[in-house]
Structures are given as C-alpha cells and as structure tokens.
Amino acid sequence: MAVARVPVPEAVEAAPPRALSRWLGAAREFCRARTLGAVGAAVIVVMFAVALLAPVLAPYDPEAVDFAAMLTRPSLAHWLGTDSFGRDVLSRLIFGSRTALMVGFGSSVLGATLGAILGVGSAYFGGRVDLYLQRVMDVFLSFPLIVLALALVAILGNSIPNLIMAIMVPMIPRSALVIRSSALAIREMPFVDAARAAGFGHARIVLRHMLPNVMAPYLIMLTAFLGQAVLAEASLSFLGLGVQEPTAAWGLMLRGAAVEFAETAPWMAIFPGLAISLSVFAFNLFGDSLRDALDPRLRTQ
Amino acid sequence: MWKYLVKRFLLMFPTLLGVAVLTFVLIRVIPGDVVELRYAGDRGSVSQDVLDKERARFGLDQPLYKQFGRWVLGVARLDFGESMWTGAPIWEEIRLRFALSLQVAIMATAVAVVLAIPLGVLAALKQDTWIDYAVRIFSIAGLAMPSFWLGIVFILLLLVVFHWLPPMIYTPFWQNPWENMKQLIWPALAVGYRYSAVATRMTRSAMLEVLREDYIRTARAKGLVQRLILARHALKNAMLPVLTVVALEFAFLIGGLVVTEQVFNLNGLGLLFVQAVAHRDYTLIQALVMLVAGCFIVANFLMDVGYAWIDPRIRYR
Numbered sequence: 001m002a003v004a005r006v007p008v009p010e011a012v013e014a015a016p017p018r019a020l021s022r023w024l025g026a027a028r029e030f031c032r033a034r035t036l037g038a039v040g041a042a043v044i045v046v047m048f049a050v051a052l053l054a055p056v057l058a059p060y061d062p063e064a065v066d067f068a069a070m071l072t073r074p075s076l077a078h079w080l081g082t083d084s085f086g087r088d089v090l091s092r093l094i095f096g097s098r099t100a101l102m103v104g105f106g107s108s109v110l111g112a113t114l115g116a117i118l119g120v121g122s123a124y125f126g127g128r129v130d131l132y133l134q135r136v137m138d139v140f141l142s143f144p145l146i147v148l149a150l151a152l153v154a155i156l157g158n159s160i161p162n163l164i165m166a167i168m169v170p171m172i173p174r175s176a177l178v179i180r181s182s183a184l185a186i187r188e189m190p191f192v193d194a195a196r197a198a199g200f201g202h203a204r205i206v207l208r209h210m211l212p213n214v215m216a217p218y219l220i221m222l223t224a225f226l227g228q229a230v231l232a233e234a235s236l237s238f239l240g241l242g243v244q245e246p247t248a249a250w251g252l253m254l255r256g257a258a259v260e261f262a263e264t265a266p267w268m269a270i271f272p273g274l275a276i277s278l279s280v281f282a283f284n285l286f287g288d289s290l291r292d293a294l295d296p297r298l299r300t301q
Numbered sequence: 302m303w304k305y306l307v308k309r310f311l312l313m314f315p316t317l318l319g320v321a322v323l324t325f326v327l328i329r330v331i332p333g334d335v336v337e338l339r340y341a342g343d344r345g346s347v348s349q350d351v352l353d354k355e356r357a358r359f360g361l362d363q364p365l366y367k368q369f370g371r372w373v374l375g376v377a378r379l380d381f382g383e384s385m386w387t388g389a390p391i392w393e394e395i396r397l398r399f400a401l402s403l404q405v406a407i408m409a410t411a412v413a414v415v416l417a418i419p420l421g422v423l424a425a426l427k428q429d430t431w432i433d434y435a436v437r438i439f440s441i442a443g444l445a446m447p448s449f450w451l452g453i454v455f456i457l458l459l460l461v462v463f464h465w466l467p468p469m470i471y472t473p474f475w476q477n478p479w480e481n482m483k484q485l486i487w488p489a490l491a492v493g494y495r496y497s498a499v500a501t502r503m504t505r506s507a508m509l510e511v512l513r514e515d516y517i518r519t520a521r522a523k524g525l526v527q528r529l530i531l532a533r534h535a536l537k538n539a540m541l542p543v544l545t546v547v548a549l550e551f552a553f554l555i556g557g558l559v560v561t562e563q564v565f566n567l568n569g570l571g572l573l574f575v576q577a578v579a580h581r582d583y584t585l586i587q588a589l590v591m592l593v594a595g596c597f598i599v600a601n602f603l604m605d606v607g608y609a610w611i612d613p614r615i616r617y618r
Binding site for chain 2: 138139151238277278
C-alpha cells in the first residue's frame with residue numbers, strides 16, 4: 001500500500017538531546033543525595049575491576065592443586081588460607097567473582113528485559129492476550145524461584161549459560177507483572193495514539209515508544225534481581241547443581257569440605273560466604289537507593 | 302462479595318491446572334527416565350524387553366495426554382499414586398517430610414514476626430536517625446546473607462564456643478519436644494533472619510505511610526497518648542501489607558527450604574524434591590510441585606479474600 005507517510009513529529013521519535021551529559025548529571029546527583037547507594041555502587045565497581053583483573057590480582061592459579069599445602073591457615077603466603085586440595089582461597093574468591101557477575105548480570109538483564117517486553121506487550125495489546133499472558137505468568141509465579149531453577153538445571157544440564165537460563169526464567173514473570181502495571185498507564189498517553197495514527201507497527205510502538213518509558217521500573221527490577229541472581233547461583237552451586245568443579249565459584253567453595261572441616265579450617269567456610277554477602281549487600285544497597293531516587297511511590301514494595 | 306469470592310475461587314483452578322501441565326511436560330523433558338536410572342547400575346545386562354515391561358507397568362509407554370488424564374483422575378480422588386522409585390504410596394513419602402518442613406516454616410515465621418514488627422515500627426518512628434539506619438542495615442544484611450551460609454556459621458559457632466553440635470537425627474515434636482527443638486531452632490533462626498528482613502522493611506514503609514495519614518494527626522490533635530495512637534490506629538492499619546508479605550513468604554518457605562535443609566541434614570520436602578528430580582520419580586515430583594504450588598496459590602487466594610473482607614473497595618476492582 002502506498003499511503004503517504006505522515007512526517008513524524010520530533011518529540012515522538014528522537015532520543016533526548018545530550019543524553020550522556022544528562023546521565024552524568026543524574027549520577028552525580030545520585031552520589032550526593034544517596035550516600036549508601038553510592039557506597040553500594042562503589043563496591044560493585046570494585047567487584048567488576050577484580051573480575052576483569054583476576055589473572056593479574058590472584059596470587060595463585062585458582063585451580064592449581066597443591067597437596068603439600070592442604071588446609072593451611074591464613075598466612076603471608078596464602079592470605080586467606082587454602083582448601084582441602086591446597087588451592088589458594090583468595091585466588092578462588094577472586095576468580096569466583098567472574099562467575100558471580102557473569103551469572104548475576106546475565107540472568108538479571110535477560111530476565112528483566114524479556115519480562116519487560118512481555119509486560120509492555122501484554123499491556124499494549126490488552127484483552128485476550130493480556131488475560132492469557134497473565135494466567136501463564138500466574139502459573140510460573142506459583143513456583144518458588146529455587147525450585148523452578150532446580151528443575152530447569154536438571155533439564156538443561158549445568159554449564160554456565162544453562163545456569164543463566166535457569167535463573168532467568170523465574171524472573172521473567174516477576175518483571176512482567178511490575179512492568180505491565182506501569183505500561184498500562186503509558187498505553188493511555190497521547191503519544192502512543194500519535195504513533196498508532198502515524199501507522200507504525202505494533203512491534204515498533206511497543207519497542208521504541210512504550211519500552212523506553214518504563215525505564216524506571218525496569219531498572220528497579222533489574223537491580224533487585226542482581227542480588228537474587230547471585231544468591232540463586234550460589235545456592236545451586238552449593239547443591240552441586242550449578243557451576244562444577246574445578247571452576248571457581250563462591251557457592252561451590254562452600255560445598256562439601258568447607259562444612260566437613262568447618263572446625264579445623266573455618267576460613268574455607270567463612271570467606272566465600274562473606275564474598276557472597278558483601279556483593280549481594282552492595283547490589284541491594286544500590287538497588288534500594290536507585291528505587292528511592294527513581295520512584296518514591298514504589299518504596300513500599 | 303459472594304460474586305467476587307466465587308470468581309476468585311474459580312480462578313485458582315486454571316492456575317493449578319497450568320502448574321500441573323507445566324510440571325508434567327517439564328519433568329518428561331529431563332533426559333533419562335526412572336526405569337533407565339534404576340537399571341543404570343547393571344547397564345547392558347538388562348534387556349530392552351525388561352525395560353519396556355517396566356515402562357508399561359508405570360504407564361510410561363502410553364501417549365502423554367493419556368498419562369496426564371489418568372493422573373488428573375487420580376488427583377481428583379486425592380490419590381497421587383505411588384512413588385516410581387520406592388513403590389511406597391506418595392502420601393507416606395511426603396507425610397513426615399511435610400511435617401518437618403512445616404514446623405521449620407512455622408518457627409521461622411515466629412522468629413521473623415517477633416523480630417520484624419518491633420524493629421520496623423521503631424525504625425519508622427525514628428526515621429532518619431541512627432536507629433533507623435541500624436535497623437535498615439540489619440535488614441539489608443539479612444537479605445544479603447545466604448541462609449545456608451548463616452546455617453554453616455551457626456554450626457561453626459556452636460562448635461567453637463560451646464563444643465556442641467545440634468542433633469543430626471530428626472525427632473518428631475510430639476515424641477520429644479526438647480530434642481526436636483534443639484535440632485530445628487537453628488535452621489529456623491537462619492531462615493527466619495532473612496525472612497524477618499523482608500518483613501521489617503515492609504513494616505517500616507507501611508508504618509511510615511500510615512503515620513502520615515490525616516487520622517493519625519487527628520488522634521494526636523485530640524491529645525491521644527502516643528502508645529494508643531500506635532496500638533489502636535497506626536499498627537492496625539499498617540499490618541495489612543506486612544501480613545501479605547509474611548503469608549506469601551510462608552507459603553514459599555514450605556518448599557523453598559531446599560538449601561538450608563541440606564546444611565542441617567534435614568530430611569524435609571526440599572531434600573525430597575532434589576532426590577525425586579535426581580531419580581526422575583515422576584509421580585513424586587508431580588505431587589510435591591502440586592503441594593508447594595498449591596500452598597502458594599491457596600495462600601494467595603486467602604489473602605485476596607481477607608483483603609476484600611477488610612477493605613470493601615477491592616471487591617469492585
């Protein structure tokens with residue numbers, strides 16, 4: 001069909017000008033007003049640096065077995081001691097941050113994004129589509145996160161990409177639910193009507209016009225998922241269903257020998273747990289402050 | 302009210318059916334089945350014929366919809382069948398484990414409520430003071446620490462400080478309450494702390510919201526003492542969202558204790574689920590999932606009904 005295209009008004013399509021400087025300004029404001037959140041963000045940045053520089057920072061090969069140095073207590077040679085295979089605990093912690101960040105970010109970003117698309121789509125189409133999608137989401141929501149992830153790992157097998165998949169799936173309905181309720185309000189906005197009047201397809205309206213407007217709840221869900229994903233990865237690895245030996249992962253380090261030798265070699269049990277707690281703590285601090293900054297109404301959640 | 306109740310009640314069934322179908326399909330996608338795993342020990346020495354016969358005994362040779370139909374008919378008569386791995390009736394497999402998980406969940410809830418409500422109220426009353434910050438950090442820390450690690454730390458502390466380990470063998474409560482408590486209090490504390498963190502945050506924000514309401518100002522203006530304002534006006538109204546969170550967490554705890562049970566060597570529903578998945582014990586997995594999801598769906602239903610009963614506006618949504 002050769003219908004003459006109506007010229008698109010600037011405000012409908014164009015990205016806001018000077019986006020970068022606005023982001024920087026917002027970041028500066030965030031650090032000033034939300035000290036706790038900034039502390040969380042700083043810890044996350046440090047974690048990223050550690051993960052990137054792991055080969056440089058780690059004093060030993062994280063997978064190198066040394067039976068001459070089994071279960072040695074923290075010393076100058078091994079700052080945080082060694083495990084039952086004589087592997088350096090500090091080096092394993094440093095390399096473990098890679099696993100935690102990869103799985104944490106991978107599953108949260110995928111889960112929140114897919115959930116956002118479903119949520120916005122569900123709100124945009126409304127009617128039947130909305131009703132059926134909601135019922136399907138209800139079904140997924142009735143499983144505890146860890147139970148669903150466990151079943152998925154059993155199906156997919158346990159490699160890191162599969163682990164990301166397994167943790168991502170339970171997050172989709174949770175993200176969809178929250179984002180759908182924001183999108184319902186946006187659907188009624190005049191600019192959506194304008195886009196429809198301009199003859200844009202459904203996909204374009206959902207992805208380019210509605211999705212950018214649910215950024216606030218999206219970021220809130222995303223940061224809330226980060227901590228949960230790191231915890232879920234640690235839990236699955238602890239159960240032996242996540243990351244496999246000899247790869248360094250924090251949850252895996254707490255498995256087996258760490259409990260067995262808890263009395264004689266407590267460093268094996270304590271430090272990985274501290275690493276998990278500190279990173280989840282940082283994610284939550286940052287997420288909480290971001291939520292307060294972006295949307296005061298959501299504070300009650 | 303009745304119309305809403307009936308509608309909300311009927312809505313539970315499609316969800317339950319969805320859970321059943323999803324589980325049914327999911328577990329059959331997992332590679333390997335129970336027959337294959339049972340004879341995995343003597344691979345090769347068992348003929349295909351025997352395997353086929355075993356499969357036929359469980360009805361695994363029939364088309365999926367037939368298997369599902371048979372299972373649904375059983376469930377409608379509250380008959381979940383027998384475990385494919387042990388051959389024992391499902392009800393028998395689950396009963397003791399369910400009692401254990403339920404007890405830990407109830408104890409953890411008690412820990413959570415006892416901690417959360419006073420702390421949350423205190424933080425709200427002293428908003429933006431050091432007390433508020435301390436409570437918030439305490440609760441964010443609770444969300445950050447994996448409860449299985451907290452469990453390990455508890456065991457470690459008991460060992461190092463008191464040279465004592467909690468009993469590793471489960472004693473039912475009615476047999477010996479003291480022995481039972483000595484074992485279960487630790488997982489309840491480890492899980493309860495995390496749970497209390499969720500509830501504390503909810504209490505705090507709900508209280509903050511209620512304290513800003515006009516009727517609180519009215520109560521203050523007419524000279525009501527602080528204690529009565531809190532007890533009669535503020536707390537009562539702030540409790541609704543807190544109860545929601547507590548109820549939902551409770552429903553999730555019954556099946557979600559998987560990892561904590563591992564640490565404390567508790568033979569609860571979570572451990573049973575992990576074993577059932579490892580054995581591909583289809584009937585047991587299905588029953589467990591229905592139980593766990595059912596608890597959650599029913600809790601959700603009861604909460605919606607409670608809400609509608611307390612707040613008539615909700616019925617007209």
